Structures are given as structure tokens and as C-alpha cells.
Amino acid sequence: MVRERYGESGIRIVFGDGIDEATHETVRRFFLHFRSLRVPGVIDIIPSFRTCLIHFDNGRVRYEELCERIDSAGTEWQEMTLPDARRLEVPVRYGGDYGPDMDFVCSYSGLSPEEVIEVHTAPVYRVYAVGFMPGFPYLGPVDRRLYVPRQATPVLKVPRGSVGIAQLQTGIYPFESPAGWRIIGRTMVRLFDPATPPHSILSFGDTVRFVRI
Amino acid sequence: MITILNPAFLSLIVDDGRFGYGDIGVPPSSGLDRFALNMARFILGNPENAPVLEIMGNGLSLLFSESVTFAVTGARVKAVLGDVTVEPWSAVRVPKGSVLKVPEVLEGFRYYVGFSGTLEVEPVMGSYTTNLECRFGGFRGRPLMKGDVLTLRDMCEPAGFQAIPDELIPPMKEPHILRVLPGPEADRFTPASVKFLSHRDEALFFRASARLNRTGIRLEGPAVEFRDRVEQSIISEGTLPGTVQVPADGQPIINCVERTIGGYARLGTVIDADLDKLAHIRPFDRVILSVTDREEACRLSQARKDSIAFSIKKQ
Numbered sequence: 277m278v279r280e281r282y283g284e285s286g287i288r289i290v291f292g293d294g295i296d297e298a299t300h301e302t303v304r305r306f307f308l309h310f311r312s313l314r315v316p317g318v319i320d321i322i323p324s325f326r327t328c329l330i331h332f333d334n335g336r337v338r339y340e341e342l343c344e345r346i347d348s349a350g351t352e353w354q355e356m357t358l359p360d361a362r363r364l365e366v367p368v369r370y371g372g373d374y375g376p377d378m379d380f381v382c383s384y385s386g387l388s389p390e391e392v393i394e395v396h397t398a399p400v401y402r403v404y405a406v407g408f409m410p411g412f413p414y415l416g417p418v419d420r421r422l423y424v425p426r427q428a429t430p431v432l433k434v435p436r437g438s439v440g441i442a443q444l445q446t447g448i449y450p451f452e453s454p455a456g457w458r459i460i461g462r463t464m465v466r467l468f469d470p471a472t473p474p475h476s477i478l479s480f481g482d483t484v485r486f487v488r489i
Numbered sequence: 490m491i492t493i494l495n496p497a498f499l500s501l502i503v504d505d506g507r508f509g510y511g512d513i514g515v516p517p518s519s520g521l522d523r524f525a526l527n528m529a530r531f532i533l534g535n536p537e538n539a540p541v542l543e544i545m546g547n548g549l550s551l552l553f554s555e556s557v558t559f560a561v562t563g564a565r566v567k568a569v570l571g572d573v574t575v576e577p578w579s580a581v582r583v584p585k586g587s588v589l590k591v592p593e594v595l596e597g598f599r600y601y602v603g604f605s606g607t608l609e610v611e612p613v614m615g616s617y618t619t620n621l622e623c624r625f626g627g628f629r630g631r632p633l634m635k636g637d638v639l640t641l642r643d644m645c646e647p648a649g650f651q652a653i654p655d656e657l658i659p660p661m662k663e664p665h666i667l668r669v670l671p672g673p674e675a676d677r678f679t680p681a682s683v684k685f686l687s688h689r690d691e692a693l694f695f696r697a698s699a700r701l702n703r704t705g706i707r708l709e710g711p712a713v714e715f716r717d718r719v720e721q722s723i724i725s726e727g728t729l730p731g732t733v734q735v736p737a738d739g740q741p742i743i744n745c746v747e748r749t750i751g752g753y754a755r756l757g758t759v760i761d762a763d764l765d766k767l768a769h770i771r772p773f774d775r776v777i778l779s780v781t782d783r784e785e786a787c788r789l790s791q792a793r794k795d796s797i798a799f800s801i802k803k804q
Contacts, residue, residue: 283670283758284786286729295724307512320511322727322749329727331511334761405725407514407750410623414725414750451623468513470613470625476513 277302279346285319287330287342295416299326300404301358304481309353315345323480324405325414362482363400366448367489368439370396370461377458381441384424392460393488395419401446403482411450411468411476415484418444430456437463439486446486450476461486490554491604491639494588498546502608502627505538506746507616516747517730518618518626521599521703521768524797525563528653529603532560532580534645540610540617542602542633549591551602558582558605558647559589564597564661564769579652580605597661597769606641621703622747657797664775665766666692667743669733669757670786674723677754678735682714685780686757692779695741699772704747706770712739713756725752731759731767733778741778743767762789 282288291306292299307323310330317337322329332342370393371378378389387395401415408414418441426442431454434440438449440457449455450467467477478484493500503526506519520526520543529541543563553559561568561577568575568591575581575589577600583589594600610617610628619627628637671686685691695710713735715721721737728734732744734753741756745767759767760781770776781789 280673281783282673283729283731284761284783284790286727286758288673288727311512319508320749322511324726324750325724327726329511329729331508331727331729405750406512407725407727408748410510410513410515410620412514453622468623470620470623474513475510475515475614480512 277306279343281339282329285332285334287332287339287346289328289330289346290326291328292326295325295404297402300402300481302354303328304358305353305356307480308358309349309356310346313345313349315342317342322407324407358481361402362479364478364482364484365487366463366465366484368397368461368463368486369489374462375439375460377440378460381422381424381458381460385421387421392422395422396441396446396460397486397488399485401484401486403478403480403484406476406478406480408447409449409451409453410470411478413447413467413478413482413484415446416444418446420444424458426456427458430454431459434459435462437465437467439463491557491641492552492554493633493635493637493639494550494552495548495635496633496637497544497549497591500542500544500549500633501619501621502540502610502617502633503543503619504540504617507614507618507620507626510614511727511749514749515614516620516749518616518620518703519730519746520601520618521745522563522601522765524659524765525601525768528578529560529562529601532562532578532647532651532653533558533603533605534647535603535607538617539603540608540627544591544600544602545598547591547593549589549602551589553583553587553589554585555641556583556585557641560603561591561600562603562653563600565595566591566600567593567595576652578658580647598771599768604641605647606644609640609642620747659765661766661769663771664777665770666777666779667759667763667766668779668781668786668789669759670781670783672732672755672757674754675756677715677719677721678756679714679716682712682739683756685778687780689780692777695776695778697770697772697774697776698740701770701772703745705745706743706767706776708741708743708776710740713741714739715754721754722752723754725750728755729758731764733757733759760786760789762786762793
């Protein structure tokens with residue numbers, strides 16, 4: 277674990293080098309532990325694949341104090357038992373109008389649409405981060421056979437619920453938005469609801485399986 | 490009540506930001522010029538974090554159907570009530586039926602209008618601010634439109650502090666000099682293309698692209714070059730407002746207030762004391778990046794706070 281200051285009001289803690297389950301579990305442990313401390317002056321905690329970014333108000337808490345809070349926890353949190361990951365099934369309609377980039381994915385991967393769907397629905401994916409926009413899950417890892425590059429220029433608008441893949445990741449756009457990933461399907465599940473807690477259907481550490489409908 | 494006769498180019502309800510939901514990707518969406526925002530509230534006696542209007546462009550026109558005090562802060566604008574010019578950064582009391590117009594923005598980009606009462610909007614996830622992309626918060630999750638009616642509650646009286654002294658109003662003219670602290674991936678760039686990071690008398694010169702909004706400000710200029718054989722993107726992770734990211738084309742993007750996670754290499758982070766300037770970068774403005782260190786950043790921040798406290802005490 278390496279911690280470094282990020283600008284004036286951030287602390288970036290790095291738990292590993294790559295995208296893997298062990299690193300993810302360490303980040304998740306730390307995130308759940310640190311959040312439970314409710315340290316005054318901490319504005320936000322952003323966990324992701326291999327880091328946690330702590331955003332703090334440097335008028336309310338000093339950087340050194342926060343570092344002490346982080347270090348004084350020692351390794352206790354590393355032994356904490358993680359709550360079971362929630363499992364969710366997300367129904368998806370693949371191809372056609374729902375997946376405008378299916379043709380591209382097929383020609384890039386050499387797979388038929390049927391095979392793309394099979395490969396995409398086979399794994400149980402992990403939510404490695406939620407971001408880009410509220411409720412957008414970064415899911416992985418995607419089977420190597422489905423590797424596709426991002427769009428060179430993002431598409432200006434994809435509908436809410438669009439399911440995309442890019443660079444061994446897959447994700448769902450919770451709102452109509454610009455998109456840089458290749459869209460292969462769409463779900464009717466509403467991923468984010470600003471009016472009702474917990475707001476995001478998916479949270480950091482959950483697992484997801486896509487189901488073809 | 491306040492009726493929007495003309496919302497100018499873009500009028501939004503903003504506050505200090507929506508925080509505490511970084512783990513589910515909810516960005517701050519805060520008002521970009523925090524000083525201007527706070528001074529509008531201060532002049533009017535608004536409570537902390539009260540919602541205020543953030544406006545871009547010429548042509549704003551508001552009809553007051555009750556007697557109210559308002560203040561315009563942020564960008565230097567020409568503001569009028571009929572034929573009478575209104576002093577910006579000041580409390581202005583108007584009778585029922587008055588129309589405030591802002592025909593022209595003179596210096597800077599975004600301006601703020603606050604009122605002697607709290608705008609009646611429901612907080613969403615702890616904040617009044619508008620998340621424009623996802624259409625929640627603020628006024629029905631959208632920009633104000635012609636014919637919209639805003640209501641004020643808890644009418645307050647300005648607390649005697651009627652105007653912000655001129656010396657406290659920062660210049661908003663271009664070129665905008667942004668001082669940065671080096672970011673986590675600063676060493677991925679060639680020393681020649683980011684000379685400014687190691688030499689204080691060096692700087693990088695850009696022009697803001699026309700593609701700028703509350704999500705990000707794209708800069709155009711000499712490309713920041715990646716070293717050979719380094720990864721040009723990163724495994725997506727948390728970023729903060731003011732983070733300067735560099736995509737593969739070498740043209741930096743300054744992260745504003747609508748993203749929590751980024752996937753580009755991070756050259757640096759704009760220091761706190763310069764963050765409000767992001768509100769006033771207009772398309773094609775010159776933007777200069779220079780480097781500073783943490784002590785200096787902290788000193789600048791503190792100096793600014795002290796001068797504000799001093800001027801306010803003096804009045």
C-alpha cells in the first residue's frame with residue numbers, strides 16, 4: 277500500500293498494479309473500513325480498480341492528521357471479513373437496434389452474434405468501480421475473445437441502459453449520454469435513481485451476470 | 490416570485506456541490522466560481538450552501554413580482570434595471586415589478602445571481618445543485634427556461650455588508666494563469682514537453698478549445714508528449730476537480746465538476762487558489778500552465794482567505 281498526496285485536498289492510496297481480484301478485495305476492505313470511521317473533514321471516498329482517492333476539506337482536517345488516521349488503523353482492516361458480494365442478474369436484449377455496434381464487434385473478434393452473446397453472458401463480472409457517470413459500473417474481466425478498442429471519437433448519444441464493451445471491460449450507461457464503448461445491447465433495468473436511496477442499483481464489489489432476453 | 494423572461498445562454502441552480510457519493514459515481518456539480526458564489530450569499534445574508542443561479546451569456550432577464558434584494562457576482566457584467574445601471578457585487582433592493590437585465594458580459598464568463606431569500610428547490614442527494622447530464626437536482630434537473638417561475642422562501646435581510654470591495658474582486662481576463670502541482674503520472678511525459686514542471690520560469694501556453702463546459706475544458710497547443718514505451722492511459726481511477734489529464738493526442742483536458750473517475754494520464758492538479766478561474770475560461774482564451782509547490786499553494790490559499798476576512802472586518 278502506497279499513499280501519496282493528490283493536489284492539495286486528495287490522498288491517493290494505491291493497493292496494487294493491475295486489475296485483479298486480490299487487489300480489488302484489498303481496496304474494498306480499506307474502503308469499507310475507512311468509510312466506517314466517518315472521519316470529519318473527509319468529503320468523499322472514490323474506490324476503483326486498484327486505488328482509493330480520499331477527497332478532504334483541508335480547512336477542516338490537516339493532511340498529516342488524515343495520514344495518521346489511515347496509518348493508525350494498522351493492518352486490522354486487512355483481516356476484516358468482507359460482507360458477501362451481492363449478486364445481480366441484468367436482463368439484456370442484444371444486437372439489432374439495441375446493440376448498434378454488434379456488427380463491428382463481430383467483425384473485429386471474428387465471432388458470430390450468437391457467440392458474442394454467449395461469451396458476454398458466461399462470466400460473473402465484478403463491479404470494480406462506479407463512476408464516469410452516476411451508477412455506471414465498470415465490470416470485468418471480459419473474456420479476451422471479446423477484446424475491442426474504444427471508439428476513436430465517442431458517439432454523441434446512446435440511450436439509457438446501453439450495454440457496452442471496451443478493452444476487456446463491460447459497463448452499462450445509466451443515462452442517455454455520450455459513449456466511447458461499443459454498444460452490443462440494452463437493459464431496461466433502471467440503474468440509478470436520484471430520488472431513492474441507495475440510488476445506485478450496483479455498488480463497488482457487487483457481482484453481475486448478464487442474462488439474454 | 491421571479492419569472493425568467495430570458496435565461497441567457499445557460500442558467501442553472503448551483504450550490505457548493507453534491508458530496509459523499511463518490512463511490513457510486515456522483516460528481517460534485519458545484520458552482521464553478523466558489524468565491525463569487527459565496528460572496529453573493531454573504532452580501533444577501535443567505536445561509537451557507539444556499540442555492541444561487543449560475544449564468545452564462547448575454548441577455549438574462551428576470552422579472553421580480555415582489556420586492557426583493559439581489560446581487561450579481563462573478564463575471565463583470567453590465568446589469569440594468571430599466572435605464573439605470575446596477576452596481577455588480579452589491580446588494581440591490583428593487584420594488585415589485587422590476588426587471589433585471591444583463592445585456593452584456595464584459596470580463597469573465599460565468600456570473601451568479603443571488604436573492605434575499607432562499608430559492609425554493611428540493612435538495613436531491615443532499616444538494617440543490619443541478620446535475621445537467623443526468624437531469625436531477627436544481628430546477629427539475631434542467632436549465633432554466635423562458636417562463637419558469639422561481640419562488641423564494643425565508644426572506645432575509647442583507648446584514649449590513651452591502652458591497653464587496655473592488656480589491657477583493659479577482660481579475661477574470663485572459664490569459665488565465667493556472668498553477669499546478671504535478672500529478673501521479675507526471676513522469677510519463679518527456680521532460681522536454683513538460684519542462685515547466687521542473688523549471689519555475691517555464692510555462693506551457695494553450696488556447697481553450699470551443700469544447701468546454703462544466704465537465705471539462707479542452708486545451709489546444711503544443712502537444713504534451715508521452716515518453717517512449719509508457720502506458721498512455723491509466724486503469725480508471727478517482728480524480729478531483731482541477732485535475733489536468735492528457736489523452737493520447739497530447740492536448741490536455743482540465744477536469745471540472747462532473748466526473749469522479751478518469752482514465753487519462755494526469756499531468757497535474759490546478760491549485761485551490763486558482764480553481765475559481767476555471768469558471769471564467771471562455772472558448773479560445775489563452776491558458777498558461779505553470780508549476781508551484783505545496784507550500785506556495787497553501788500560502789496563496791491562506792493569503793486569499795486572510796484578505797477576504799480583513800476586508801470584511803474593515804467594513
